[in-house]
Amino acid sequence: MNRTMFRAALIAATTLASGAMLMPAPVAAQVGQASLRGRITSTADNPVQQVSAVEAATGYRRTVVAGADGSYNFASIRAGTYTLEIQLKNGTRNSDAFTLQVGQNAGLDLDLSAPAAPAPNTTGQPATEETVVGSTTSNSDEIVVTGSRIRSLSGGTVGTTITQRLIDQLPQNSRNFLAFADLAPGVRFVEENSGGAARIQGGAQDSRTVNVFIDGVSQKDYVLKNGITGQDSSPGNPFPQLAIGEYQVLSSNYKAEFDQVSSVAIVALTKSGTNEFHGEGFYDYTNQALRDKRPTEIFPTPIAKVKTKDQQFGGALGGPIIKDVMHFFASYEGKRRAFPVDILPGNGITVASLPSQYQNLFGTVSSTFKEDLYFGKIDIVPTDGDLIEFTGKYRKESNTGVNSGIAAVETASPTKVDELRAMGRWQHTADNWINDFRVSYEDVSWAPTPALFANSSLFQSTIRNNGGVTRFDLFRIGGGSNYQDKGQKGWTVQDDFTWTGIDRHTIKAGVKTKWVKLNSLEQNLLNPLYTYDVNLFSQTGFNDTVPYRVQFGAPGVSGNSVVKSDNFQFGIYLQDDWDVSDRLTLNLGLRWDYEKTPSYLDFVTPAENLAAVSTANYPNLGSADYNINDYITDGSQRKAFKGAFQPRIGFTYRLDEQGRFTVFGGVGRSYDRNQFDFLQQELSQGAFRTREFNFIGNNSQNPCDPGLTCIAYNPVYLTQAGRDILAAQTVGGGRELRFINNDLKVPYSDQLSLGVRHRVRAVEVEVGYTHIESKDGFVYLLGNRRADGSFFFNDPANPTDTPSSPFGSPPPGYGAIIIGDNGLETKSDAAYVKLTKSYSAASPWSIDATYTYTDAVENRQFGETFSLDFPSINDYPTLRSSGVPRHRFVTAASVDLPIGVSMSGKFQIESPRYQKAIQDTANPFGRTVVGTEVYSLGDRWGRRQLDLAFTKYIPIGFVNDQARIRLRVDIINAMNDRNYTEYNNDPNDNVVDAASPTVYRQRTGYSIGGNPPRTVKLSAGFSF
Known part of the structure; x- marks a missing residue:
């Protein structure tokens, strides 16, 4: 949807919203x-x-x-x-x-x-x-x-509601209440690794674009990528599941009160105490004896099962403090996990082909995780017109930081997460108006720290295919490289006013103001990294003594690598829901958001960076295809983005008097925000600088010419004293230079939906179409240029030459120029069918089923921000999205069996994943992005999983009439599907040999990511 169309929609929405003051409101x-x-x-x-x-x-x-x-x-x-x-x-x-x-x-x-x-x-x-x-x-x-x-009367929104029964009954591997969000069209709940780290994804956009609202308060992560605070790379749960009453998932076209979201909005309601005391407790358990072997414990050589232990436990209690006036609710949930991860050489290389002294690094090992979650709530109803609530949440977790991949256990960086949130709310109701006032506080910290402080070594080898050579990472040992402490802390004040004084209209206006301090400590390569060309398949032996490169972090001029920003956020909206007739309802809204990020706006480009890219020092930019001055600032060139106007229009039309057939639709724009983790790098890269030096003659693939950062090797460089010498002897020290565009915009999405709902008795069927375009996503590009200002250079004298990025042409003494800009785009067209039948005592079964067909495209590999293969983001082709399956079917069902047992299940299946790669050619000279579906499971599906649960409730006859014991068995991945995650992505690789046991599109390893083998989980609980 182009900007002209949205200007028209904006004018229409503004006119209608203004006119609503003179017309009838629902x-x-x-x-x-x-x-x-x-x-x-x-x-x-x-x-x-x-x-x-x-x-x-x-x-x-x-x-x-x-x-x-x-x-x-x-x-x-x-x-x-x-x-x-x-x-x-x-x-x-x-x-x-x-x-x-x-x-x-x-x-x-x-x-x-x-x-x-x-x-x-x-x-x-x-x-x-x-x-x-x-x-x-x-x-x-x-x-x-x-x-x-x-x-x-839900208007043009597309989504679903996850009820308390679904949360209680459906099987799940972890007590993450968001695990059922994928029952909504276009939504995926993705467990990314065997540790259970999970994320929510909407359509073709990544996880940073989602937002979760709990009791009306945003849980947005402003610093990290996963959209929800505390969830970046964590297998923990964002909220105790016992405390969630139910939640709504909106995947398209939300109303104007929703902010800082451009894909999926999730609205959760917490439980409250009642006039009777009620409580419950639970304990879930599984271990290696209750699961099948993982593929890595079977292939290529069978081994004993690695220790697995998963314990989840907790309880809740609620009741009256003063009947009808004051109630309380409190809950706690704990999680203790020991789970297997796979440490294996890269590119499918066998462990036996490595030197014997390294072979014991590999295999399936155990990683651990611990989490404690607390929640409390007090609600007071002092009068018939007032409701006062106080809530608080505390989350504390830690893990060993060991993940599947090529990195040995010793390279891990254990992560700690601390999160505190509190909220006070006062809702006052009068005859024809309601005011809802909230004050909330948040303090969140995410901090990975290396378990070992020592030199780190990365070993690389090569593959030869069709005359070409491709280098790949083989394995890594030594100290970890991930040393960070990032988070957010501050206050939010929000007020929503609803007026019903005009017939057939409900007019809402709201304002939110937030003062939040964002902080980032990032010391990349605090443990130095040495890279070795090991020549694994040559006759010269395994080289693990002389590196070809060293990279290390060291303090800059300021010596302070903590970046802080006192951000100010402001949002305002106007919404009118208008019953035009007994059959037609219009939802007309307009929203505007503003954010001020001082660390970006007031940034002054350091004199050293200015000198490095000056014409005198680096004339390559004189004829470049971009102007470096657009990225240089003296602190006055940058202004906060003020164009975040967001018209949102929806409608519902009942075709028949009884409302069995309903047509609905909507169109709207939604702005998200620029992630602070991107913006802070302009500062942190200068405060704690990553230095890089290459050693002459030690790199068989890319020999370097002697210069400031290409020097003769000396064993002293393996020590701190030697690295101090390297850091002091050159101006740039091989470090990167980061620049961000002075006219940075805010990412947004344009959304359109159209569909029909039909209800027959208790069954509702919905058929719909959604179109979503996201634009202005943040991207980092390579700013280096060759001597003539070009990005690529075609050497006629070298007929075998292929295109290459100009990493070898940096400013003298520096590593690379990296420039931040807008430009990432996605587009998805989706058709879906959704069927829902709710459980009731008279009809004790339920089903929720959604099939979605998605045609999604993107101009960059899904989830990637760094785009260093072409000079501009506009040079990347728009291809099928690698993060969205074309076909996806999810269903969840439950039924009460005659034997007094409740049976429930969840089944999901999706088409094979799509992967993309860069392909270079000498004749014709060019670089292209190619893509294909992986072979997957017989080319039939890319992921399939069936989970089952059987629950028996036993009345215990004391405490109260509702007291009972719960016994439950979950069977996760009942069909034992192996949803592999590692595939060969080298389009030039079509030869099977020792260096490459697979060809393009084939599976390269046996890791199954977040999909467990068949696992039985035993549960016991009680409630009264």
Whole structure:
């Protein structure tokens, strides 16, 4: 969708939103809140005066004055099970119980003049068009009947709701409540390695574009990549699952109140205490005796199972402090894991082909993880018009940092995560307006630190194919290279105001202000790294004594590698949900966001960097295809981006009177933000500099000419004293120079959806289409140029020459110029079919199933920011996305069996992954990006997994009537599918030999990533 179209949409949204002040407004809830509106028909001599919604579990009550036509509007109430108390001129009526889900916009009409109805619905489930509520037998306090079912008014949003039953019943490998988000169209929950590190992905965009709101408060990670604080490379859970009531997943076209998200928005509601004491506890356990062998324990030589131990345990308690007035809820969950990881040589090289002194480094080993999660909540209802809540969460975790790959165990960097969050909320409800005020605090730290402080060695070898040579990393030993401490700390104040004073309209306005300090300590290569050309398949033997390169970090002029930025964020929105008629609802919104990042805006390019890229020192940029002055600043050239206007328009149209058929759609723009981990590198690269020196004659593939950073080797350079000499003897010391564009924009996505929903009894079928384009993603490019200003150089005298990036042409004494800019783009077109049937006592089974076909493209390899193969991001071709399967089917189901056991399952299958690679050719001289699907599992699917769970509840007959013991067995990956993750990605490799046992597209190893072998997990618990 082009900018012209969106300007038009912006003008339309602004006009409509302004006009809403003069026209009739329906209900719309704040983030995470539910809403309900409708019309109550009564006799002319006994009109409706007011309507109260009363939560069954807590006595929480909200009252609104009815309109002259009997209309009522609860614009923002928390999800739960309610009854309506209807005050008539003469007498009071009560509806039967009904349930509102998190984020649900619902309609419910009541007819007090209708004839007697069947027995009331007591399931506590959302009413359907077949469900009538109660009967009308007198003018006293009796149950009344609905004229129609609860109907959805969800507008153009695409997504799903994960109910408490789904969270409780569905099998899962880890207690990460987000594990079921992939039931929404276009959403993937990806476990990236055997340790369980997981991420949420929406469409063709990466994880940094998602946002999770818990009780209306954003959990956005402003520094790291995984979108949610604490989740970067962590197998931990973001929140105790026992404390989550239910959550809503929105994959496209959200309303204006959603900020800092351009792919998936997840809205979760926490549990609250009730007027009765309730509690529960659980213990989950599995070990190596309860799982099948992993492929690496079978191939190429069978070995004993490596120790596996997974313990998860916790409990929750809630109840009244003062009945109907004050309640509490508290929970704790712990996780202790020992899980196998695979340390193997690169490129499928066998361990037996390595020197004997290194062979014991490889194999399957055990890594450990520990997490503790705490949550507490107090809610107070001092009056019928006020709700006060206080919540707090603390998360603490640590791990050994050992991951699958080529790096030996000793190179690990254990990671610690500490996260504290607190929130205070006051919601006040008047006759025709609601104000929701929140103050929240966050303090998050993510800190990997090397387990060993010592020299690190990287051994490289080569593959020869079709006359060409490709170098690859073989394995690594020594000290770890990951030494960081990154996080965010600060306060947020937000206020949402809802006005229902105009008929058929609900008008919302909100403002959020945030003061958050971002910090980053990053000391790359604090342990020096020596790289060796080992010549594994030559006759000269394995070279592990003379390196060809050394890289190490050392303090710069300031000596302070901690980068801090006192960021200021501001957002404002206006939303109007307008019932144009009984069938048509429009959702019209406009949002604007602003962020000030002083570390970027006030940055002054150091004099050393200016001198390094000056015409006198580096004339190569004089004829370059970019202007380095666009990336140089004296502290006054940069301005905060102010163009983040975001129109969002949705609609719902009921084709029939009963609302069985509904057409919906929407269009909107959503801005995300620039990740601080990118922006801070401009500062940190100068404060703690990475030096690089190459040694003459020791690199068989790329001999270097003598110069400032290409010197003769001396064994003293293996010591700290020698490295000090190297750091002091040259101006640049081989370090990189980082520059960021002075006119940096903010990433965003344009979204469009169109679909139809059809409900038959309790089954809802949805068919839809979504189109999402994301633009202005952050990218790092190579700024080096050759002497004539070119990026590539074609040497006619060398007919075998192929294109190469100009790493060999840096400013004298320096390693490379890296420039940061906007330019990453993705586009996805998806068609989906979604089927949902909810569980009820009368119909004790459920199913949620979603099939999605996605045609996604991108201009860079999925998940990669550094783009150093072409001079400009515009030179990269737009190809099929390597991060999105074309076909994906996910289903989850549960059923109560006659033997008193509940059975549930989740099944997912997707098409093979798509991988891309750079291919260079001499004749014709050129560089292209090529891609293909991997061979995968017989070229049928890329990932398949079936999980099952069987649960038995046993009443225990004391404490209270609801007390029971729970016994459960989970079978994870019941079909024992092996979803391999390592594939040959060298398009020139079509020969099988000792140096390369596989060819292009074939599997190179036996690692299965985050997909476990068949595993049985035993659980026991109790509740009362």
